[in-house]
Amino acid sequence: MKRALFLDRDGTILVDPGYPRDPEAVRFIDGAELGLRVAQDLGFELVVVSNQSGVARGIIQPSEAKAVHDRMVELLRQRDITLAGSYYCFHGPDEACRCRKPEPGMLEDAARDLGLDLPSSVMLGDRRTDIVAGKRAGARAVLLGATIPEADFCASTWGDVVAYLAKHAAEVSP
Numbered sequence: 001m002k003r004a005l006f007l008d009r010d011g012t013i014l015v016d017p018g019y020p021r022d023p024e025a026v027r028f029i030d031g032a033e034l035g036l037r038v039a040q041d042l043g044f045e046l047v048v049v050s051n052q053s054g055v056a057r058g059i060i061q062p063s064e065a066k067a068v069h070d071r072m073v074e075l076l077r078q079r080d081i082t083l084a085g086s087y088y089c090f091h092g093p094d095e096a097c098r099c100r101k102p103e104p105g106m107l108e109d110a111a112r113d114l115g116l117d118l119p120s121s122v123m124l125g126d127r128r129t130d131i132v133a134g135k136r137a138g139a140r141a142v143l144l145g146a147t148i149p150e151a152d153f154c155a156s157t158w159g160d161v162v163a164y165l166a167k168h169a170a171e172v173s174p
Helices: 031-039 060-077 105-114 127-137 158-171
Strands: 004-007 045-051 084-090 123-124 140-143 152-155
Touching: 004 105, 031 045, 031 158, 045 105, 060 084, 084 105, 105 127, 123 127, 123 158, 127 140, 140 158, 152 158
Parallel strands: 004 045, 004 123, 045 084, 123 140, 140 152
Antiparallel strands: none
């Protein structure tokens, strides 16, 4: 089985403008591209797991959400970075679903679909819901840009994330 780096999208990989809809406005967080490349080189499968409630709220159309995703994938591909999978929850926060973080459904689905080992995997995000989802799935959880006690590690920058992943990869093999 393989290990994964599960990634929230907005605020972790991409600058979060709030309900992104314009693919031409896609911008990476400082250090994200290099960090993703290093994670890939360390043997992590890269998997996006992202809540996109703007669709349920009627703020963005499914086609706009897809266009933003496709642009991100295109830009990553230009940098020889490949996503093993992408899982999106389009439900609103009041809907009872198993996929919306902090529920672990997207991570569990990815593990099943892609043959991933959750205990040797890491969830990276910028919100408490990302951390809780990762922990509930049985993965390690890293918070980017803030500090909360539930996180296994709190990173100020993508450079901190890379250092954590290198240490984790050396300590844990799938």
